[in-house]
Amino acid sequence: MEWLHKSVLLNEVIDFIGLNKGTYADLTFGEGGHTEALLKGGAQEVWAVDRDLSAVKNYLKAGALSQDPRLKLHHRRFSEFPSLVGSQVFDGILLDLGVSTRQLISEERGFTFQKPGPLDMRMDQSQGPTLRELLERLSEEDLADILYYNADLKNSRALARKILNAFRAGKIESTQDLADCLGKRIGRTHPATVPFMALRMAVNRELEEIAETLPKLIDILKPGGRLVVITFHSTEDREVKTVFKRLAGRCICQELICQCSKDARVKILTKKPVEPSPEELSQNPRSRSAKLRCVEKI
Numbered sequence: 001m002e003w004l005h006k007s008v009l010l011n012e013v014i015d016f017i018g019l020n021k022g023t024y025a026d027l028t029f030g031e032g033g034h035t036e037a038l039l040k041g042g043a044q045e046v047w048a049v050d051r052d053l054s055a056v057k058n059y060l061k062a063g064a065l066s067q068d069p070r071l072k073l074h075h076r077r078f079s080e081f082p083s084l085v086g087s088q089v090f091d092g093i094l095l096d097l098g099v100s101t102r103q104l105i106s107e108e109r110g111f112t113f114q115k116p117g118p119l120d121m122r123m124d125q126s127q128g129p130t131l132r133e134l135l136e137r138l139s140e141e142d143l144a145d146i147l148y149y150n151a152d153l154k155n156s157r158a159l160a161r162k163i164l165n166a167f168r169a170g171k172i173e174s175t176q177d178l179a180d181c182l183g184k185r186i187g188r189t190h191p192a193t194v195p196f197m198a199l200r201m202a203v204n205r206e207l208e209e210i211a212e213t214l215p216k217l218i219d220i221l222k223p224g225g226r227l228v229v230i231t232f233h234s235t236e237d238r239e240v241k242t243v244f245k246r247l248a249g250r251c252i253c254q255e256l257i258c259q260c261s262k263d264a265r266v267k268i269l270t271k272k273p274v275e276p277s278p279e280e281l282s283q284n285p286r287s288r289s290a291k292l293r294c295v296e297k298i
């Protein structure tokens with residue numbers, strides 16, 4: 001089996017998570033690169049989940065450390081992780097958000113517009129809705145909100161109208177039709193790149209998963225334990241930053257009289273997000289938008 005995903009910020013993850021002989025969790029397993037680094041670095045145990053069943057199956061079949069008794073790998077969403085672990089607590093937890101290279105380039109999954117694929121985009125193909133089902137039921141206003149709130153797209157209303165008109169006229173049957181409807185490539189970035197990301201985030205409820213899960217992960221960290229999160233887009237990073245600020249007891253409400261809880265549960269260890277080094281950028285251009293943030297449980 002050929003492994004396609006290059007793990008990003010590998011050394012930085014190991015440093016920030018404070019790797020020792022403890023128990024760790026990798027909640028976005030992918031092709032297992034970060035988990036392998038934790039195990040090779042001496043972790044006593046690594047619990048790992050991925051919502052993509054094929055990622056879990058591929059690794060269990062052919063992964064280098066699939067037989068290592070210290071690895072506990074499950075098919076789950078990370079929002080389900082706290083209820084999976086019972087009374088287990090962790091020294092460090094990692095989330096490396098977004099999609100893996102394998103997911104992105106597998107045309108049958110519908111994440112790419114480079115080749116015609118189905119209107120799917122689900123990371124977990126055992127659960128709906130697909131992109132097609134979403135487009136069938138969304139109003140123009142809802143779709144515009146998705147494009148605006150998930151990806152800061154300023155022309156979201158016009159884009160939503162264009163997509164739904166073409167979809168309802170039967171002109172969008174594949175990811176390539178959808179990309180064609182969004183325009184032709186001028187320069188380096190195809191105009192479909194950001195709308196595709198926004199739609200993928202909606203299909204998989206990605207921002208909701210982050211907002212719902214991060215506070216619960218603090219409950220299953222040991223005091224002094226670290227939560228490390230890697231994001232790939234400004235809206236994801238903003239969400240993580242806001243949740244971390246709230247958990248650190250900082251004001252995020254912008255009210256005249258602050259409504260925020262001042263109970264600090266964590267200390268923020270990254271005032272500014274950590275980004276890939278020039279060496280990593282030259283070896284792995286896909287890492288260019290990666291940002292790492294870390295908090296420590298008080």
Ligand SMILES: C[S@@+](CC[C@H](N)C(=O)[O-])C[C@H]1O[C@@H](n2cnc3c(N)ncnc32)[C@H](O)[C@@H]1O
Binds near residue numbers: 028029030052076
């Ligand atoms: C960027 S890749 C992770 C790559 C991995 N760190 C590695 O080194 O191979 C993101 C992975 O997270 C998974 N994922 C995304 N959101 C998830 C969620 N809410 N619950 C569980 N897995 C999720 C995706 O299916 C994908 O496999």
